[in-house]
Amino acid sequence: MNPPGDRVFSLFDVTLLRTASLLVPSFQREDWRREWFAELWHVRRSYIGIDNTFSWNAHREITCFCLGAFPDALCLRNQPAKSASAHVHIHGSAGQTLLWLSAALALCFVISRLLPGVKAENEAAHYQIKPGVLLINEASASGGSPSISTALYQNWSNSPQRFFQDLAFYRVSREKADAEPGSKPWSIAHSSTNLFSLLGLPIRYADRRDAPDPQQDSALPSLVLSHDLWMRSFAGDPRIADRIIRIGSTSVRIAGVAPAGSWQLPGAPDAWVIESNAQIRSEAPSTAKGYLLAQLSPRGQAAMSDPAISINALNQDGVEIDLVGAPIDAPIEGAWSIFKFALFLALVALPAVISVSLGDSDITSHRPSFRQRINRILFLAAKFTLIAAIGFAASLDLAYGNEIGYSSVAECFQLLWCFTICLVGFRWAVADQRKRCPVCLRCVTNPASVGLASRTFLGWNGTEMMCIGGHALLHVPSLPTSWFSGERWLYLDSSWDFLFADTLTY
Numbered sequence: 293m294n295p296p297g298d299r300v301f302s303l304f305d306v307t308l309l310r311t312a313s314l315l316v317p318s319f320q321r322e323d324w325r326r327e328w329f330a331e332l333w334h335v336r337r338s339y340i341g342i343d344n345t346f347s348w349n350a351h352r353e354i355t356c357f358c359l360g361a362f363p364d365a366l367c368l369r370n371q372p373a374k375s376a377s378a379h380v381h382i383h384g385s386a387g388q389t390l391l392w393l394s395a396a397l398a399l400c401f402v403i404s405r406l407l408p409g410v411k412a413e414n415e416a417a418h419y420q421i422k423p424g425v426l427l428i429n430e431a432s433a434s435g436g437s438p439s440i441s442t443a444l445y446q447n448w449s450n451s452p453q454r455f456f457q458d459l460a461f462y463r464v465s466r467e468k469a470d471a472e473p474g475s476k477p478w479s480i481a482h483s484s485t486n487l488f489s490l491l492g493l494p495i496r497y498a499d500r501r502d503a504p505d506p507q508q509d510s511a512l513p514s515l516v517l518s519h520d521l522w523m524r525s526f527a528g529d530p531r532i533a534d535r536i537i538r539i540g541s542t543s544v545r546i547a548g549v550a551p552a553g554s555w556q557l558p559g560a561p562d563a564w565v566i567e568s569n570a571q572i573r574s575e576a577p578s579t580a581k582g583y584l585l586a587q588l589s590p591r592g593q594a595a596m597s598d599p600a601i602s603i604n605a606l607n608q609d610g611v612e613i614d615l616v617g618a619p620i621d622a623p624i625e626g627a628w629s630i631f632k633f634a635l636f637l638a639l640v641a642l643p644a645v646i647s648v649s650l651g652d653s654d655i656t657s658h659r660p661s662f663r664q665r666i667n668r669i670l671f672l673a674a675k676f677t678l679i680a681a682i683g684f685a686a687s688l689d690l691a692y693g694n695e696i697g698y699s700s701v702a703e704c705f706q707l708l709w710c711f712t713i714c715l716v717g718f719r720w721a722v723a724d725q726r727k728r729c730p731v732c733l734r735c736v737t738n739p740a741s742v743g744l745a746s747r748t749f750l751g752w753n754g755t756e757m758m759c760i761g762g763h764a765l766l767h768v769p770s771l772p773t774s775w776f777s778g779e780r781w782l783y784l785d786s787s788w789d790f791l792f793a794d795t796l797t798y
Contacts, residue, residue, distance in 0.1 A: 298340070301351045305332060308358040315365035324368070328361050386671050386733035389724070393678040400685035408523055409692030409702060410627070415519070416553035416698040417626025422492025424588040426617035427558065438463065438559070443578035446569065449484075457589040460487040461572070463582030464559035467540040472525050480539055481561035482576065485568055488516070488550070490587050491620075497530050498548035512536070514566040515544040519552035520697040521562040539565065553624065553698025558583050586617065624698070630707050631684045638683075638714035646719045649778055659783060660730045671733055672725050679717035683710045726779060727766070729759035736766045 309332060313325040335357050339350035404410050430439040445461040453459070462483030469478050488495060495516055517532070526532055535546045544565060567575070625633075642648065660668070687710035691702045727735050736757035743753030754769040765782040 298351075301355070302336075305354055305358045308355070309361055312358075312361035312365045315362070316368050320368060324365070328358075332358065385735075386728070390671075390674055390678065393675065393682065397678055397682050397685060400682055400689055404685045404688045404692075407689065407692050407695075408528060409695030409697065409699070410688045412519055412523075412552035412695070412697045413627050413688070413692060413702070415551055416624050417628075419493055419551035420624075421620055422490070422587070425491060425620050426586045426588060427620050428584040428586050428615055428617050430613060430615055438581035438583050440582055440584040441578060442572060442576050442580045442582060445582070445584055446573060446578075448584075449569065453589075455589055455591060456586040458486060458490050458587040460484050460490040460585040460587075461582055462487060462557075462559075462561070462564065463576060463580055464561055470538045475525075478521070478539070478562040479560060481557075481559060481564045482567055482572065482582075483564045484572065485566050487564065487566070487585070490585055493551055495548035496551060498533050512543055512545040513571070514547035515539065516547055516564040516566065517549050518562050519549060522549045523696040539563075557620070585620070625703070627684075627688060627706065630703060631687070631710055634683070634687070634707050634710035635680055635714055637711050638718060641715055642718050642722075645715065646722050647778070648722060664731055668725075668728075668730050668733065671728075672721065675721040675724070676718060679721060680714055683713035683717060686713055727757070729761065729763050729766075730781060731763035731783070732759065732761045734759060734761060736760075736764075742767075 306329075309325070309328045313321050313328070316324050332354070335354055339353055340347065428440060440461070442461070442463065445459065449459050449461075460483065462481040464479055464481050466477040467480045469475075515537070517526070522528060522532065532546050533548055536543055537546065538544070542565075547566065550564070687706045690709045691706035692699075695702050724735075729736060736759050738760075739755050739757045741754075742756045752767065752769070753771065754767060757766045757768070759765070762784055764784060767780045767782060769778075
């Protein structure tokens with residue numbers, strides 16, 4: 293039986309150790325407490341023995357040992373805080389990969405929002421010509437040369453029409469403008485007031501509050517700039533409306549800007565001077581040739597459904613002439629439609645450049661849980677989504693980097709760049725997925741050669757890589773055979789945990 297004094301000192305020693313353990317960080321407290329109590333047991337056995345004889349010197353030494361726990365606790369408390377398990381920082385984790393892809397997407401997207409060519413492409417796809425608009429030309433006219441005279445347009449516009457509900461006219465001439473001194477003459481289209489309403493296109497950046505309607509007569513003729521001319525000569529100034537400039541010997545008021553590239557009229561005009569029929573008749577000879585646009589009536593749309601319609605009409609002298617009406621359509625798919633087509637091509641071509649298999653795991657009983665398999669699929673889908681979005685934004689940046697307006701050539705480059713980026717990116721995503729542990733989605737590392745090349749058909753020969761978290765081993769054959777043709781995952785059980793840094797406790 294222990295003497296009463298020994299029990300008192302024993303209780304005092306235990307209290308000292310428990311008080312010292314309170315100074316230890318919480319995640320290490322229990323381990324150090326067990327360590328100190330185990331050492332206290334050995335110290336008591338050394339100084340007191342098994343006979344429990346009371347000794348002042350022995351208890352003084354035991355108490356000094358217990359007081360020594362306080363400097364240890366303070367030293368542990370001053371160390372940097374650590375988690376219960378020291379996780380090794382591993383480059384190429386799933387979160388890090390998605391973060392880098394997201395950063396690349398954000399950069400490409402910001403650049404695309406700043407490029408004027410991308411804005412013009414979106415605008416060109418948004419504004420489309422009203423259906424049922426025909427370009428009327430004489431059958432004998434070559435190409436897109438003008439063939440309708442001013443007098444013939446005036447005659448037809450004042451006559452009732454059977455198949456057309458509206459007619460618009462313009463003629464193109466080369467004229468100097470004072471907005472660009474020393475520059476080349478502009479291609480100016482002198483058009484009727486109903487041209488833009490017939491086409492169904494808005495006039496952008498017009499001052500709606502105090503600027504008169506360009507279709508109405510005013511003291512000065514109204515001028516509508518093309519998008520390319522607006523960007524080239526006026527730096528894309530959105531407050532361009534109501535500025536007065538001179539075209540040739542005539543002062544004109546800028547009414548606004550036409551949509552970018554959503555329509556391609558013959559003559560490639562840089563700007564349109566809106567004139568009334570009286571102004572067209574007074575300023576141009578009756579024999580001046582121009583372009584005639586006609587809006588089909590519902591009856592005309594039902595009667596004329598061919599791509600090119602033959603029309604019999606009379607000229608101002610009553611002589612029958614042969615005319616051809618061709619629809620004005622703008623073959624502009626738009627950036628989004630081009631992206632969808634390029635994405636489809638990339639997905640179709642992907643199996644031709646890489647195997648879509650992610651490795652065999654049926655050879656082992658230690659397989660990932662259902663949640664881990666879902667996380668793996670979602671991670672691959674997230675990579676594909678981000679890469680596709682990067683391909684869309686980056687292809688716009690590369691195709692329209694040097695463009696200020698709509699360009700059909702830039703559309704071709706966008707298709708090419710988008711297909712290339714998506715195909716290469718998807719190939720990388722699949723290859724990257726194969727090298728990631730199906731459990732923790734981190735890249736396997738530490739490749740080691742296993743087996744002999746001379747025994748390929750008798751034993752396994754290839755490269756073995758491990759997950760640094762101790763979840764699995766990846767076996768990659770050096771020479772595919774009938775019994776080992778692809779990568780295989782070998783999952784490790786918990787008995788391997790002590791070998792890996794993720795499970796070490798400090």
